[in-house]
Amino acid sequence: MSDFLQFFSHIDGGEIALASWETVAMLLGSLVLSVILGLPVGVWLSVTSPTGLAPNRFTYGVLSLIVNVLRSIPFVILFILLIPVTLALVGTSLGVRGAIPPLVLGAAPFFARLVETALREVEHAVVEATQALGASKRQIIVHTLLPEAMPGLIAAITMTAIALVSYTAMAGVVGAGGLGDLAVRYGYQRFQTDVMVVTVALIVVLVQGLQMLGDALVARFHRK
Amino acid sequence: MSLIRFNDVSKRFALKGRTQDALSGVSLGIARGEVFGIIGPSGSGKSTLVRLINRLETPTRGTVEVNGVDIGKLKAAQLSAVRHKLGMIFQAFGLLSSKTARQNVLFALKLAQKSLTDADHQRVDDLLARVGLSDHADKYPSQLSGGQKQRVAIARALANAPDILLCDEPTSALDPEATQGVLDLLAELNRDLGLTVVIVTHEMDVVRQICDCVAVLEEGRLAEVGTVAQVLFDPVSDAARALGKHLLPHAPAISGAADTRLRLTYFGEVVTGDALSAATQGADVRFSILAGQVSELKSVPYGHLIVDITGADRALVIERLQTRGVRVEALI
Secondary structure (H helix, E strand, O other): OHHHHHHOOOOOHHHHHHHHHHHHHHHHHHHHHHHHHHHHHHHHHHHHOOOOOOOOHHHHHHHHHHHHHHHHOOHHHHHHHOHHHHHHHHOOOOHHHHHHHHHHHHHHHHHHHHHHHHHHOOOHHHHHHHHHOOOOHHHHHHHHHHHHOHHHHHHHHHHHHHHHHHHHHHHHHHHHOOHHHHHHHHHHOOOOHHHHHHHHHHHHHHHHHHHHHHHHHHHHHOOO | OOOEEEEEEEEEEEEOOEEEEEEEEEEEEEOOOOEEEEEOOOOOOHHHHHHHHOOOOOOOEEEEEEOOEEHHHOOHHHHHHHHHOEEEEEOOOOOOOOOOHHHHHHHHHHHHOOOOOHHHHHHHHHHHHHOOOHHHOOOOHHHOOHHHHHHHHHHHHHOOOOOEEEEEOOOOOOOHHHHHHHHHHHHHHHHHHOOEEEEEEOOHHHHHHHOOEEEEEEOOEEEEEEEHHHHHHOOOOHHHHHHHHHHOOOOOOOOOOHHHEEEEEEEOOOOHHHHHHHHHOOOOOEEEEEEEEEEEEOOEEEEEEEEEEEOOOHHHHHHHHHHOOOEEEEOO
């Protein structure tokens, strides 16, 4: 028992709590903004895609390219690349505030693709029936595509949230704070394995919690 | 004047660099108040033809008129207004899975008007009662059977009181019992509301049961069009013959005496069998019935017999049959 306590001798409850809070704050802030930014882009992608409501090769091509470019840059590099933009936007590239712009730019394109896929899954017959009822394109998007894709959209938000947890840990390495920062500064650089174990455990709990919440919501909205 | 008119309509699809002619030069009129069937094997262009009426597809050439209005010339807002008066149901139902039966019907009203009144809610309840689903109004589509889903779809299609109901293979996904229920409902709506029904199907039996007129399509061309009786009993195209074949009785292939065989057809209350026994009374003939069927075209009974008549008074019997309104044809 004392060996067990001895192993966790470096744990500072206050610091862990603060880091956890920073991670949750980064996660929530960037998740909300990623959804706000990614949803319209995803809808736009879906609508302009070759099988969409209003196919437009040019728009779809340009949007697709931007999304692909942002998605192909590894997050740590995107974070550093964006520092001037981040400074201009929020005045700092450090801390929770400084992490949010790159997190959003990393996650929103990912979310947009997931939205596009979720909307594509909506049964064609339902869209066609709505068209036959005289719905405008806007009505089809708002009243048919989005509600029918709701379970898929919730699953997409869950996946984005989980991706963001790992992004926040990487952001921690380059000055954003949070659990990732704690794991690197204490667990890695000072060989405090106990800190590493606790931070990893907290991240696992966070991811598990998000997945369970997401699954429960998907089940709640699933009517098929 | 026709309510719906196709003027030399062609539709070409481009698929992966290949083009395919779904329809070639189809001209056709559909009158107000009739149940009009469009029949053909799969790939004959029948679904495309019905989808041109509410512009779910646009023709490559030719025009489609509804009530004298060229559908192709309408702007988006005008098209929406026309579509509100053109109900449509589909093989795959197309119900919103996230809405209950009642919400699905209400949805059609919401799309067509800015706000809903109590009268609108009453109308939705009435429509659900009309299609026999009052007890299932608050169920989601996943909780309903195929036949019930199609009934919800019919109620939804009728929400904005259309003049025309377009049906794209409405019973193809249903079991025989549900099919019968849906067909009876469509016939009832046509009779009670004067609704013009256009129904696409690959089954001649569906046409036989509820249609007044039918157009037969084959590889995108109009093979023939006419009343159901004409197309079923006097087909001029191979396509119509092939589609109607299994609905008509077939004489067994017995050797000999094939030249004495006759096909007797009779419409209306008197059934061929009775006419036959009356016509042969006291006449010097022998007859045997080789195949026969008594059925209905929409609600008109008809009899159809293949008989073998021999004897001295054969000509007399044929004459008697003809005076009774039985159509007599030699079967060679």
